[in-house]
Amino acid sequence: MRSIRVSIPLAATLGVMFSGGFGAAFADPVTITLNSWRTEDIAVWQDTVLPAFEAKHPDIKVEFAPINTNEYNAAVQSQIEGGAGGDLITCRPFDVNREWIKRGYFESLEGLPGLANFDKTSRAAWSGADDKAYCLPVAAVLAGFYYNADIFKELGLKVPTTSAEFIDVLQAIKKDGRYTPLAYGAAESWQLAYNGLYSIGPAYWKGEEGRLGLIDGKKKLTDPEFVDAIAAFAAWKPFLPAGQESLNYADMTQLFTLGKAAILPDGSWDINQVTSTGLNVGVFGPPVPKAGDQRYLQEMPDMGIGINAKSTHKEAAKTFLDWIAGPEFQELYVNAAPGFFAMSNKPVTYKNKLAQDFADLKKGAQLTPRLALDRLSAGTPPLDDETWRLLQVMFTKSDVTPQQVAAELQAGLASWYGPQKK
Amino acid sequence: MISPAAAYRNLLLFVLPALAVYLVFAVLPLATSIVMSFFQTNGASGDVFVGFANYERLFTHPTISARFWNALLNNMQYFAIHLIVEVPMGLLLAALLTSGKLARSEGIYRTLLFIPATLSVVIVGFVWRLIINPLWGLVGFPLLGTESTALTTISLMSVWQYFGIPMVFLYSALLAVPNELVEAANIDGAGGWTTFWKIKFPLIAPQFGLIAILTYIWTFNGFDLVFALNGSAPGPNYSTDILGTYFYRTFFGSSGQLADLDLGSAVATVIFLTVLLVTAAYFWLIQRRLKSYSV
Numbered sequence: 001m002r003s004i005r006v007s008i009p010l011a012a013t014l015g016v017m018f019s020g021g022f023g024a025a026f027a028d029p030v031t032i033t034l035n036s037w038r039t040e041d042i043a044v045w046q047d048t049v050l051p052a053f054e055a056k057h058p059d060i061k062v063e064f065a066p067i068n069t070n071e072y073n074a075a076v077q078s079q080i081e082g083g084a085g086g087d088l089i090t091c092r093p094f095d096v097n098r099e100w101i102k103r104g105y106f107e108s109l110e111g112l113p114g115l116a117n118f119d120k121t122s123r124a125a126w127s128g129a130d131d132k133a134y135c136l137p138v139a140a141v142l143a144g145f146y147y148n149a150d151i152f153k154e155l156g157l158k159v160p161t162t163s164a165e166f167i168d169v170l171q172a173i174k175k176d177g178r179y180t181p182l183a184y185g186a187a188e189s190w191q192l193a194y195n196g197l198y199s200i201g202p203a204y205w206k207g208e209e210g211r212l213g214l215i216d217g218k219k220k221l222t223d224p225e226f227v228d229a230i231a232a233f234a235a236w237k238p239f240l241p242a243g244q245e246s247l248n249y250a251d252m253t254q255l256f257t258l259g260k261a262a263i264l265p266d267g268s269w270d271i272n273q274v275t276s277t278g279l280n281v282g283v284f285g286p287p288v289p290k291a292g293d294q295r296y297l298q299e300m301p302d303m304g305i306g307i308n309a310k311s312t313h314k315e316a317a318k319t320f321l322d323w324i325a326g327p328e329f330q331e332l333y334v335n336a337a338p339g340f341f342a343m344s345n346k347p348v349t350y351k352n353k354l355a356q357d358f359a360d361l362k363k364g365a366q367l368t369p370r371l372a373l374d375r376l377s378a379g380t381p382p383l384d385d386e387t388w389r390l391l392q393v394m395f396t397k398s399d400v401t402p403q404q405v406a407a408e409l410q411a412g413l414a415s416w417y418g419p420q421k422k
Numbered sequence: 423m424i425s426p427a428a429a430y431r432n433l434l435l436f437v438l439p440a441l442a443v444y445l446v447f448a449v450l451p452l453a454t455s456i457v458m459s460f461f462q463t464n465g466a467s468g469d470v471f472v473g474f475a476n477y478e479r480l481f482t483h484p485t486i487s488a489r490f491w492n493a494l495l496n497n498m499q500y501f502a503i504h505l506i507v508e509v510p511m512g513l514l515l516a517a518l519l520t521s522g523k524l525a526r527s528e529g530i531y532r533t534l535l536f537i538p539a540t541l542s543v544v545i546v547g548f549v550w551r552l553i554i555n556p557l558w559g560l561v562g563f564p565l566l567g568t569e570s571t572a573l574t575t576i577s578l579m580s581v582w583q584y585f586g587i588p589m590v591f592l593y594s595a596l597l598a599v600p601n602e603l604v605e606a607a608n609i610d611g612a613g614g615w616t617t618f619w620k621i622k623f624p625l626i627a628p629q630f631g632l633i634a635i636l637t638y639i640w641t642f643n644g645f646d647l648v649f650a651l652n653g654s655a656p657g658p659n660y661s662t663d664i665l666g667t668y669f670y671r672t673f674f675g676s677s678g679q680l681a682d683l684d685l686g687s688a689v690a691t692v693i694f695l696t697v698l699l700v701t702a703a704y705f706w707l708i709q710r711r712l713k714s715y716s717v
Binding site: 185188248385396 | 483484485563652658660
């Protein structure tokens with residue numbers, strides 16, 4: 001049956017096999033390859049990260065071999081199952097990776113000294129059913145609100161900390177009439193979930209308490225804390241630009257960077273774009289329901305790196321991962337790719353001011369990943385996809401209530417997810 | 423004098439390079455994906471033959487099948503809009519081009535009208551998205567963001583891009599209409615309108631069948647414009663999801679969704695059969711019976 005697999009990402013497979021094969025056969029140092037979906041990171045790895053590693057370990061050469069983002073999962077699956085694939089595999093967080101672990105793609109990392117730099121929550125996205133670590137956490141992304149500091153100053157506004165203050169600020173901007181309060185729209189459903197509901201919601205469902213409650217079946221999406229969160233998100237609707245139903249992600253960023261909108265709900269990965277026009281941009285975290293409530297912040301594990309169980313250079317791969325776990329790599333990477341944040345418990349300094357501001361939001365806040373990506377999306381319909389779809393329906397139709405959204409989400413989840421079935 | 427056997431051998435020799443490429447890059451992947459749709463290839467126990475289980479899941483699982491039928495219906499609508507709008511438009515323009523009224527500018531118009539068909543879909547999608555953007559564009563209504571208008575909007579963008587194809591087909595058919603027939607009709611007192619409908623139109627009629635079937639094949643294999651505009655989960659509420667995007671989502675997965683190669687292969691096979699059966703029926707039932715005009 002091997003021929004079946006070969007036909008799929010033929011070029012990618014051959015590329016990896018050749019680069020790995022030649023390195024091992026002809027060169028003195030061991031060459032290991034690293035598969036990644038971050039094609040945009042080629043320069044970061046080749047010019048900054050890898051030379052720093054190779055300077056310390058002249059006996060190991062690392063080759064960065066990215067695969068087109070959209071085809072990454074299919075390519076990795078067919079390569080590994082066909083007995084090929086890079087020595088190091090960049091790991092998707094949660095369910096996709098848990099399935100990959102189950103299929104035996106990865107070598108266990110237990111016993112790797114560098115693992116001690118990460119606490120259990122940081123490792124959770126990449127541990128298997130046996131609770132063992134299979135990928136080393138590399139970077140996370142955060143979600144929050146960028147704001148145009150000049151507009152805030154001009155209108156005499158203060159950064160909001162509670163939901164009521166947040167709405168007041170939006171009202172004030174709307175009343176003034178010169179700027180769009182929120183640069184936000186519904187054309188791209190993923191960001192309704194990732195930068196909207198999953199960002200402000202944890203303050204209502206109490207972060208991990210609500211998320212894990214759904215996972216072990218103790219809570220339902222129809223419980224008041226989830227309905228309230230969806231309602232708080234629906235309350236944004238009056239403050240969106242006209243025609244928001246057709247506004248895509250690029251439009252939103254553009255509206256904000258042109259200085260026509262005051263606030264942009266977005267992820268940390270957009271740091272470079274929002275400051276590209278030289279605006280005076282600040283960032284604030286999701287507001288809390290009542291003054292004095294615990295703050296929450298979405299910290300989404302984005303990528304880890306694991307060792308291919310079929311690799312022939314496991315020792316070299318382990319040496320590399322141990323270095324990845326250390327402070328040298330963490331600082332190099334997050335500063336070369338602003339918007340990504342280190343997950344290790346060692347302090348890291350960010351040279352980009354906005355990135356540092358974003359990182360400062362973590363202080364005093366409880367961190368929680370995106371609501372639906374862990375276990376709740378490992379069946380059909382995946383809760384995450386349903387959340388995208390139903391939030392989009394809520395934002396594009398006027399007659400859909402938060403209660404209806406919650407009820408349909410719960411029905412979809414309960415149709416296949418064991419702990420929610422009863 | 424070359425013997426018939428040698429002639430065939432030479433023929434084979436000339437066809438071989440193209441045939442080899444075709445076999446390796448079209449027939450082989452197609453065959454393997456059909457085979458794969460009967461297997462479960464991701465289990466720990468290796469590849470297991472599962473018969474029609476993947477198809478059963480595709481047609482009976484509440485969510486998977488609902489999305490599939492939705493994509494199929496959308497695809498039919500996508501095809502219908504192409505056919506209804508594109509063909510009359512192509513006919514009108516081809517008739518105008520061959521009417522002789524344009525005189526020397528005929529060539530310029532012919533080129534201009536065909537240009538959209540040569541553009542990249544990414545550019546077409548991007549430009550149209552800007553034109554109908556409620557923020558910076560000409561239309562205040564969120565055409566792409568409203569469930570009832572999104573699919574029609576995308577279909578019309580695609581029509582705008584490809585109306586040049588039926589136009590060229592009909593244009594060349596109209597050029598092939600023998601002049602004697604038109605002149606004879608003129609002598610009998612037929613005007614331009616009568617000549618067109620009574621003489622030219624019946625002679626180019628067989629082209630419509632061909633255009634319809636080609637449009638069918640293109641639209642049911644459609645993917646790129648929808649993907650460029652709306653990604654692989656085309657909203658709102660999957661209202662612009664067609665078979666191509668449905669397949670892509672299933673086969674390649676996404677950041678949060680596993681790639682399901684087996685179910686994806688089943689989807690691909692169903693799409694292939696949908697296209698194959700209709701095309702075969704067309705050629706069997708209609709194309710065979712057409713006779714070309716001979717003087």
